[in-house]
Amino acid sequence: MSGVRCEAVLLRSVEYGESDRIVHLLTSDHGRLTAIAKGARRSHRRFPGTLDVFNRLAIEGRLKPRASMAFLEQARLVDAFLGLRDEPRRYALASFLVEMLDRLSPEGVAGSEAARLFRFTIESLDLVARVRPDATLRVLLELRALDALGLRPELGRCVRCGRVPAPDVAPGHVVQFHVADGGIVCTPCALRLDGLVPIELGTLRRLAQGLDGTLEALGEARLEGRALAQAARLLFRFQRFHVGVELRSERFLEEVLPVSAPGAA
């Protein structure tokens, strides 16, 4: 059995048996881990009120080779992201993010890949806890989360033949995004393909900017009307294709931070 001592964000926590908890953790060194915290609901010494969702923790535990579950022995609170807990839009957006990370984070990653995904998680929770979330931030953070999870959509060139839309094409020109291939497709390549989502070039460029800037800059970005609705639909279809089911947090998120604009093309 090998020791684990690193940081983690708690993605999900469920009661188990009389006094235990099973927790899903995104760790800085080992990627996603499922762990059992024995006696967690009794021991305030080892787990002083720490096993709540969103919490950033310093953890100690053990990994058994080839076992699917780790043992969490201690957890100390590093950051509770308090700003997420008293405002419905922040809470809903953070819940959506951690649920997506829980569903799509690969198990068994390590090293720089684990560290990068952990850093994205910390930075995005910190951002959501500080700003006033709007629908643009919702859409762009969903995009960045997919990118951090290794599912970066190809927005600049045809994902099948590599053709790049000419620079003089009007921003209102509609191109097709192929959900299964995860990128735009040119007109000849789009023939006979199913699962296409139409999107204007101008909207694609705004999404591409959202992929490349800092997370902090997303708080300043604005997508409105048709562009917002198109971007939201593309992200929704792409996310659902990879997650496969409706996330538990999705309905509440749509209630408090709606992205569907009336009359959107």
Ligand SMILES: [Zn+2]
């Ligand atoms: Zn093509």
